[in-house]
Amino acid sequence: MKPEDDRKLLRALCRRESAAAARRAAERLRGHAWASGEHQIIFEACARLARRGTQICKENVAREVTLAGFPDVDLDALFEPGELTGDGSPRKAESARRRGKSR
Numbered sequence: 527m528k529p530e531d532d533r534k535l536l537r538a539l540c541r542r543e544s545a546a547a548a549r550r551a552a553e554r555l556r557g558h559a560w561a562s563g564e565h566q567i568i569f570e571a572c573a574r575l576a577r578r579g580t581q582i583c584k585e586n587v588a589r590e591v592t593l594a595g596f597p598d599v600d601l602d603a604l605f606e607p608g609e610l611t612g613d614g615s616p617r618k619a620e621s622a623r624r625r626g627k628s629r
Contacts, residue, residue: 529561533603536565539572540582540604548576567596568604 527535535555542548552573560566571590575582584605591599 527559527561529565532561532565536568536572537604539569540587542576542582545576545579545581548572548582549579552576564596564599567591567594567599568601570594 535558539548539551539555542551552569555569556573558569560569568587568591571587571594572582574590575586580586584601587601587604588599591597591601
């Protein structure tokens, strides 16, 4: 996937209304091939938060990535106000990932 597509997926994950929804979304994205190491780090932080039932907000993700040894990860684009463009849902990514494996 392209970095822009990954950003949409991460923004969608960060905007889940409930811990249960975030947990389900993170589970669907497990195994996704992220376009950049930074996106992988952010996803792992979000997945840890979701598993613990902790809100995925900028402050919590920043704390997680810092504890993982990456204090300079830029999170601004994921949490800025505005709507997602296109369907950035984790379900769409899972579907695309499966199609890629079947080829």
